[in-house]
Amino acid sequence: MERTITFTLNGKPASVTADDERALLWVLRGDLGLTGTKFGCGAGLCGACTVIVDRQAVRSCSTPVKDVAGKRVLTIEGLEQDGKLHPIQEAFLKHHAYQCGYCTPGMILNAYALLLQTPRPTEAQILAAMDDNLCRCGAHVRIVAAIHEAAAAPGGAR
């Protein structure tokens, strides 16, 4: 059904008028021009399209836009605050926790949700929480190291 959906996007009010069954991914990328959220598989199997909705990591390719009405949506573009990188971003930079970078926004946001829920995760908790986010280049060991570092940093879990 075509209707106007309002929500908070990266801390600011947003609204789109669209068929409310459309996937949040395409609304973000196409209608709102936020291309940091990536298309990878279209079926919730790879995590490249991960965004945060009300503090939870969700797969935007499999989330109808109607599901975010009235909610707070955070994409990779909204993670920096006052021109300062989030500690998770800093940790990814420092550890070179990416190669091609295509999965990186989804990795960072999935890790962000993990640290909100589990501020000091164990190695096993990190592996379990990240297991459905795929990386083809094999940056995994560095991503794990970066998440550990961010967890220990002030403000890592905010």
Place this chain on the structure above:
Amino acid sequence: MKSQVTRREFFATGTGVFVFFRAEAPQAQQPEAAPLPGRSPFPTDFNAYLRISEDGRVACFVGKVELGQGAMTSLAQCLADELDVPYDSVDMVAGDTGLCPFDMGTFGSMCSPMFSPVLRAAGAEARAVLLRMAAERLDAPVERLQVKAGVIADPAQSKRVTYGELVRGQRIERHLEKVPVKAPAAFEVIHHSPERRKDGLEKVTGKARYAGDVILPGMLCARILTPPAHGAILKSLDTSAAEKTGARVVKDGGTIAVLHERRDVADRALGLIRAQYDRPRTGVDDQSIFDHLQKTGPPLEPAGESGSLAEGEKLAPAIVERTYLNSYVAHACMETHSAVAQIEGGKVTVWASTQAPFSVRGAVARALGVPQENVRIVAGYVGGGFGGKSAAEQAVDAARLARITGRPVQVVRDRAEEFFFDTFRPAAVVKIRSGLTSAGKIALWDYRVWGAGNGGARTIYDVPNQRTMFSGNWQGGNPPGMHPFDVGPWRAPSANSNTFAIESHMDVLAAQAGKDPLEFRLDHLGDARLRRVLQSAAAQFGWKPGTAPTGRGVGMACGIYSNTRVAGFAEVEVDKASGRVRVKRVVVALDQGLTLNPEGMRQQMEGSITMGLGYTLSEEVHFRDGEVLARNFDTYQIPRFSWLPKIETILIDNPGAPAGAGGEPPIITMGASVANAVFDAVGARVFELPITPECVKAALQRG
């Protein structure tokens, strides 16, 4: 990757830059052979590679593409060091045929061995020219001048001038012959690890722009109808329901496309097309393929021979013959093939995820019937390549649809299309006939490979009587019908399949000889660099001599790929009930010769180990009658976080030797090191990749 130079300025002042491009670009799918010695395909005018602006920032232009392998970082290091400017002052401009000098493509791990010397020479020559310009400006002998961070000083007069002041963004008209590059002892940036990769900030902030992220006014998103199987023929078509969505339907030759401003509307329209096909019944599937390859492959060709097989047979009391198999493997980059095409006033621009923008330029020009000069390909950030983005048909599709619709067009393949159109690593069969002398030395080695190709097929060991033959190759030129779909380069092409067979068989022979696998290898290995690599990895791993199976679950493999020496050790745990293999620890040692960026090389080693777990344990493309059954990440399993072994990397420091390959070699040992470790664990050998639970259970039953 930002440029301080506009395209117009560059063209206005950069004439002559493109003199060396080839008249006819090669097929996108066919990587070119290495150029003839003495005939560099690269421009020789250093202005093609660099431009210094007044503020001292240096734009570095390369035809290479950043695929994630860190080429923008290591190439920036090369220019910074030879030019004597800070690494941070270099801005990379890459993969843009409108701005960058010709390059044959980013594949074959050629950045370090082939291209970095060219870029270093350009930097060294530019530095020498700048010194002469400064000598005139400062009225001082060149010998008295000192350069640091882009500032040339004459201590005697306390005078100085910056590169930026000397050049002011202009082309440098002077040239010098044969300016030497720096010796390793003088490196300040090369062979050091920059704290930040050039691509880091854009990648962690989501600002890195991939081809599919280019959004143009009026752009249409296209979806193209894909047949259900290779070889299927369209019999009937009804697009009426698709048209009702508001999407535009284009039928052009064999292409049926739906286009809409919104991707998801185009997706829906595509799903509403009713198409019926005649499907081929080839009878070839992922089980029968191995017989099929031997039946349909071209006649075996020699890839090396020494001594005499008949002599070898006389020396060997018993013949040991084994067959090794591996499946088709997909590239499965996280970014699917993507492109955006725009045609304005006869000029065609295509942003494309490709490893070979200059080849794609030729392909687009041919498809549209326009001169190559009117086509510009921009390969910005590319979300993984591994050989799979050498072909870039999606760029041609986007360009054709842009011409037909008169609007900019985006083509981003969905995941099933990505698998369907992938140029897989070929399935392969290797047969080895061999024999040991009574003293336990290899007397006979008769090697035949179908499918994989001849790269790395010849044994690296000292064997007096040996012959290597191959049938078919990943480059193409295979008889029609040999492979049910396209095959192509996949990270370290040929070498993964051949190293799996050779190094598995070395352990078979070591066990036959009753010898420790490390000792057995060293007994046959003359290459001093590889011996050192193997011994370094063994020491780090804590290898304890023994005759397999020891029950510990440890194994090794080694090899040489494009002049780089690599050895890998693995420790596994095998659950005999389920057949499941878990890789617990991997140690890889590598001697690349000169390593431009040691930290970058370690990332490639870790990446290779992790990616290599896939072709070793789970990755195989299931298919039947031309239908590709791998459709997404549920029907094709790539490595995950929970699979991670403990990874240790050893980089042998050898900067005096020329740079060998970087991005590919460390993946070649994964298959055999794990297969050998499985044998060591349970005493049953697997002869095929991937080593699935079913395959392990079958091996256990065979005993």
